[in-house]
Amino acid sequence: MSIFDKDIDSAFQGAGVKPGLEIWCIENLQLVPVPKSSHGKFYSGSAYIVLNTVLLKTGTPQHDVHYWLGNDAKEVDSALASDKALELDAALGSHAVQYREVQGLETEKFLSYFKPCIIPIEGIFSSGTGHLNGETYQVSLLTCKGDHAVYVKEVPFSRSSLNHNDVFILDTASKIFLFCGCNSSIQERAKALEVVQYIQENKHCGNCEVATIEDGKLVADPDAGEFWGFFGGYAPIPRDSPSAVQKQPDNSSVxxxxxxxxxxxxxxxxxxxxxxxxxxxxxxxxxxxxxxxxxxxxxxxxxxxxxxxxxxxxxxxxxxxxxxxxxxxxxxxxxxxxxxxxxxxxPQIMEAKLYEEGREKVAAIFKQQGFDVKELPEEDCQPFIDCSGTLKVWRVNGDELLLLPVLEMTKLFSGDCYIVQYTYPGNGRDENLFYAWLGCGSVMEDRVDAISHMNTLVGSTKGHPVLAQVVDGKEPLQFFMILKTLIIFKGGNSKRYKKIIEEKGVADETYDEKKTALFRVQGTSPNNMQAIQVDQVSSSLNSSYCYILQTGTSIFTWIGNLSLTRAHDLLDRMLDVINPTWQPVSVREGSEPDVFWNALGG
CATH class of the missing domain: 3.40.20.10 (Severin)
Incomplete structure (x- = not known):
């Protein structure tokens, strides 16, 4: 920003130039920058401005502006934060989106900036101290909600705050207790473990015990006895009444x-x-x-x-x-x-780029329908964790877990279920991430066993591993970036899958290199590319992708007219991964030979 309007605060000078977070707090009706060492610490009596800048591959910065309002913030500070967010947007060229963030009700986008969470602190931010002063350690009870972004909220230190549906953290001077409600999800428990580790390292300097308390399992457990001692002894937690369930608002009126x-x-x-x-x-x-x-x-x-x-x-x-x-x-x-x-x-308007050969026909069709068709700009996708760790993959085969050899770890079948363990370097020690990958054609019994096997593996792992359940076709970006090169074949190899196929009397479509097979190639880079086997029919083709057609006697690579140049590079790389001996015939959309269409049924 080289030119500033007289209505724009000078505190925003130079903001938004470098990628990452910049935070300001309202102090005495003035904007005060918050040092990076205090990022993620929000005082409930203050109001903040948060700017997140992402540099795209084109070099163009993308900005999101948030103003965070503590529950105890003065009304004048909250109003000023709203005004300052607008000024910051104007300073950035009026292209940013501004979000109001209320303490305890933040958007997932906002929470994603602070790993693993934010824990609001009572009091008011002071640029002089930057922290609260206190001689005794305050015991606090926190509740953790959310499978993706974690909403951490301090609740009254009382037995009545506990319930069967949520995960709670009791933070004491010498020990942190993680209480898991019997109806809480695996994902919520895993996220809460990250919060426990965060509290242990940031509030206790790593010198603190951690104990997990399972809702309802109390027999001869000294940790459970100590936990309930803080609440005056054990007593059953009442079940939620039907009136506690809130009705979803009607969103039909706009x-x-x-x-x-x-x-x-x-x-x-x-x-x-x-x-x-x-x-x-x-x-x-x-x-x-x-x-x-x-x-x-x-x-x-x-x-x-x-x-x-x-x-x-x-x-x-x-x-x-x-x-x-x-x-x-x-x-x-x-x-x-x-x-x-x-x-x-x-109106559908996208950023402009020149079209390559064959795209004019498609563009003309869309223009007839009133669309201004141009290519969507590429965006950077940054991994949340270190993706240079080690990988282990097991295939579920009933009661058995079969460890796959290294060369087979990234070749999955949609009729099977797998356990993926990823170990990567964390803060001074190795961290573990577990995925249960459930094939879209897998048998229900295999899916249940996959979750059971994953829990068993987690139990034998030190530290606080993170668990996630992934469904075939709905994988998160992080999963792809960990496996780097992934091939998903049709069919399955588990004994239960084979038994179901036999009982139904249907043809087994499990991949065979001697038969016809069609693969859609997708991804963003050599470290994130996939080949997905799809139905070998013409309707599976999409102009935005590239494909590999294996007919048993010939290999074709098909290039869609709307596919990006980078997709052509991934197509060549994926050919080498599936079978480096293949000599393909390359065809572009609109110039296919008859033998190509015959292989797809016409």
Whole structure:
């Protein structure tokens, strides 16, 4: 940022140039930068501005602005944080999306910046000390919720705070207790273990015992006795009453309001909305019940934008809806996919690149339908953990676990289930991540055994491993980046899968290199590429991908007209992985020989 408007705070000078987080706190009605050593520490009596910058491959920075409001923050500080978030967006060229983050109700995007979690601290941030002073260690009870992002909240230190559905952490001076409700999920327990480790290392300098308390399993367990001693002795936790279950709000009603220069809301549309309703000289509020958006026209001033956000927050307070609603502020041209989804026929516009051979025909078809078709820009995908560790993979075969040899570890069958153990260097010691991969065609008994086998392996592992269940076809990016090169074949090898095929009297489609097979090649780099066997029919082909067709006598590589150049490189690399002796015939979409179509049934 080289040019600053007079309305933009000088504290934002140089912001957004380097990738990563930058955080400011409101202190005495002034913006104060928060040092990196204090990132992730949020005081409940303060309000913060958080900027996350990502540099894309094109060199263009992408910004997200969040303003975090502590539950005990002064109203004047909260209002100032909202204004400063707008100023920061203006300083960055009015392309950032701004999110209001309320303590305990943060968005997953915000929580993803702070691993493994944030634990709000009572008190007010002070740039002089940066921490709270206290002579005695305060015992605290925390609840952990969420399978992906972890919501950590301090609850009253009382037996009545415990329940069967959640995971709790009791943090004492000499020991940390992890209490797992009997109805809590494996993912929540695994995430809570990460939080325990975080507390142990950051609040106890690693010098603290950790004990796990299983809900209902108390016989002759000294740790359980010590845990319940903090609550005056053991007593059963009552079951949740039906009234405790909250009804989901009705999200069907969507209303659009125009906000005038005096901050008055005037309804201008409902439900059936289109982009033409948005005037680039005005600001609007889109009320989606549980989500609120403020859309700010490109030609509006910072003062008008501040007025629109203040008017929206006042509107929510007047209806008693301020708490628990996510408020997102958008500038004309930087709308999120969720916002666009509420408008009928929002124009489909993507970043421009020149088309390669054969793309003009496809583009012409889309243009006839009213779309401005251009290629989507590539984005960097950064792994969350070190991906240079060691890998072990077992195949589930009933009661047996079969360890796969190194050359077979990245070749999975969709009719089988597998356990993946990934060991990588952490902070001073090795960390373990376990996946139970469940093939889309696997037998239910094998899936149940896979979870059981994974729990057994975890029990024999030191430290605090993370567990995850992955379904074939819905793998997270991290899974692909760990395995690097993955091939998923049709069919299966487990005895239960073979038995089911035999009982049903259907043909076994398990991969055989002597038969016809079609593979879709996908991925982002040589360290993240996959070949997925799909049905060998013409309808499996997609212009955005490249494919390998194996007919038994010939090998074809098929290049879709909308596929990226990097996909062509991955296609060649994947050929070498599947079978380095193959000599393929390369065909482009639209120039296929008859033998190619005959192999796919016409």
């Amino acid at each position: 209303k659009l309001f125009w906000i005038n220069s005096q901050g008055k809301l005037c309804q201008s549309g409902t439900d059936s909305l289109n982009k033409e309703m948005l005037n680039t000289n005005k600001c609007y509020m889109l009320d989606c019940d549980t989500e609120i958006f403020v859309w700010m026209g490109r030609n509006t001033s910072i003062t008008e934008r501040k007025t629109s956000i203040t008017a929206t927050e006042d509107f929510l307070k007047s209806q008693g809806r301020s708490t628990g609603i996510h408020l997102t502020c958008l500038t004309d041209g930087s709308e999120t996919a969720l916002f666009r989804s509420y408008f009928y026929n929002w």
